[in-house]
Amino acid sequence: MRTRTDELRANLVQVQERIEKACQAAGRARDEVTLVAITKTFPVSDVRALAGLGIQDVGENREQELKSKAPECPELSWHFVGQLQSKKSRSIARYASVVHSVDRSALVEALSKAAVAEEKTLRCLIQVSLAAYGTADAATGASRGGVAPADVPDLAAQIAVADGLELGGVMAVAPLGADPEKAFAGLREVASRLRSEHAGADWISAGMTGDLEAAIKHGATHVRLGRALLGTRSPLG
Template sequence: MSTRADELRSSLQQVRERIEKACQAAGRSPDEVTLVAITKTFPVSDVRALAALGIRDVGENREQELRAKAPDCPELTWHFVGQLQSKKARSVARNASIVHSVDRSSLVVALSKAAVAEEKTLRCLLQVSLASYGSSEAATGAERGGVAPDAVPDLAAEVASADGLELGGVMAVAPLGSDSDEAFAGLQEVASRLRSEHPGADWISAGMTGDLEAAIRRGATHVRLGRALLGTRPPLG
């Protein structure tokens, strides 16, 4: 009978094979792509098991889960990937090193204040809305959050000049019902323009279980995978 560790080992092997094949097809090295394990609703025991299998980057999209799990595994690099209320910026700054979902000026101010208070530097990615890319259905459908592409330069300048923050690049989620390849091509263009002004902001966080191949084809440096690694999520507590 397989154990949870066996299940995770098998899933991780399959995920790594997908990443390798996607990189090969795109003419890229797998070393260019970081796997961020999204452990939303899963227990910290799964985080430890993944760490034992070589995972070093873990992400949460709820502040309360990040706060509960990160102190148990301080050797890992913790990413916050969800929508963030400014009032919870201090907790996220305390427990994470990277925030993928910076989408407004007020959050930049809150994260800067929190990072300074925690005496650390937070790497920040701008979450970009891709609603204008892909199918017309996506453009009028469910919004996945983020700043409009034409507002990226101004927000990037705010992050770059803020104390305690480092501008890392961009993040996006393909709109529901969209052509993910077209959506991520749009993100790739936004990322390229950002790098022309901020050469160090070279991360593209894109791609989840269903669309990691398209994301890697369009330059993703970080893919965020939950279901492919951990299986069907248990209900939120």
């Protein structure tokens, strides 16, 4: 009988093949791209199974799941990838090593205070809004979050001098209805300008199950995959 670990192993093989082919097509080395497994709604047993298969980076988009799973697998690098309320910064700083969704000054202040209290350095990525490249988002008024590209320099400067924080780079989600090629090309330009002012801010967190190839083509250093690895998620209560 096929076990859950067997399923995850087969999915991981397929994902790694996709990443490898995308890197080859882009003329990049495979080790330039880190796979972050997004395990939201799935049990910690799946996290352990993925760790046993070689996954080292795991992401959550809800604080409740992060704080329940991270202590069970402290050897992993935990990434917080969801929209974050400032009041939950202390919990995020305690359990995560990277926050992908920093999008406002108040959050920088809260995360800085929390990181200092936890006596750690928290790597922060600025979430960039690519809404200008979408059609469905614009029509419905929906938003994937993030700051406008023009506002990235000011937020970056604040993170760069904040105690307990390290400016890591940028993150984005391709908008609904967008051509991911155009969206991620735009993100790459934002990332390039950021690196010209902050040389160490060289991460580009972009690409999910449906668009990882376009993201890697345009410089993604971290791809965030859930469905391709773990299957269809259960609805959250």
